[in-house]
Amino acid sequence: xxxxxxxxxxxxxxxxxxxxxxxxxxxxxxxxxxxxxxxxxxxxxxxxxxxxxxxxxxxxxxxxxxxxxxxxxxxxxxxxxxxxxxxxxxxxxxxxxxxxxxxxxxxxxxx
Amino acid sequence: xxxxxxxxxxxxxxxxxxxxxxxxxxxxxxxxxxxxxxxxxxxxxxxxxxxxxxxxxxxxxxxxxxxxxxxxxxxxxxxxxxxxxxxxxxxxxxxxxxxxxxxxxxxxxxxxxx
Numbered sequence: 001x002x003x004x005x006x007x008x009x010x011x012x013x014x015x016x017x018x019x020x021x022x023x024x025x026x027x028x029x030x031x032x033x034x035x036x037x038x039x040x041x042x043x044x045x046x047x048x049x050x051x052x053x054x055x056x057x058x059x060x061x062x063x064x065x066x067x068x069x070x071x072x073x074x075x076x077x078x079x080x081x082x083x084x085x086x087x088x089x090x091x092x093x094x095x096x097x098x099x100x101x102x103x104x105x106x107x108x109x110x111x
Numbered sequence: 112x113x114x115x116x117x118x119x120x121x122x123x124x125x126x127x128x129x130x131x132x133x134x135x136x137x138x139x140x141x142x143x144x145x146x147x148x149x150x151x152x153x154x155x156x157x158x159x160x161x162x163x164x165x166x167x168x169x170x171x172x173x174x175x176x177x178x179x180x181x182x183x184x185x186x187x188x189x190x191x192x193x194x195x196x197x198x199x200x201x202x203x204x205x206x207x208x209x210x211x212x213x214x215x216x217x218x219x220x221x222x223x224x225x
Contacts, residue, residue, distance in 0.1 A: 034213060042218070043217060046215065051211070097159050098156050098169060099154075103153040
């Protein structure tokens, strides 16, 4: 079983701070990495994806990938209360179609 | 601009009843997926269809069947529902292999088996 590990949280950060969400994965063959945001009672919403080692920035979000350490992270700058949600890390499996999801990290941004 | 549409949104069944969950996408995507999400378990893949005419098992296929009716539609059937199948079911689609094409999710079906 390919594993994707995330701290369940809750991770609490004050408004305006940087939130750092982390994910490790067990399958060295994984090629693509995704971050989804899921509000309570809603469906997962794609935030970012990253394929290459290094950083990828999109607005307030930065994804960081280190394949050697099998580690992917999501940084949220200037965190807002509306960012309070569960963040799911997903990693491609062997078939190229399946995604292996972590159980998610709950983020709480306090005003 | 509907994206991925799932019906119904909520359903309550009795043990042993059958049910088909419907999913349709209007993004001309080739690949479609069914996941279930349970508290503390995360999202788990039930079945997927890489392209029209093909289906493959995911991590938790037992107790389910699927049909890729055409490029737009992918249904999930519970032949004899069991309480262990109480869950939130999500359908997703992608243009192709997720190695380079992200998946997009529907709003989910909340299913309770009594």
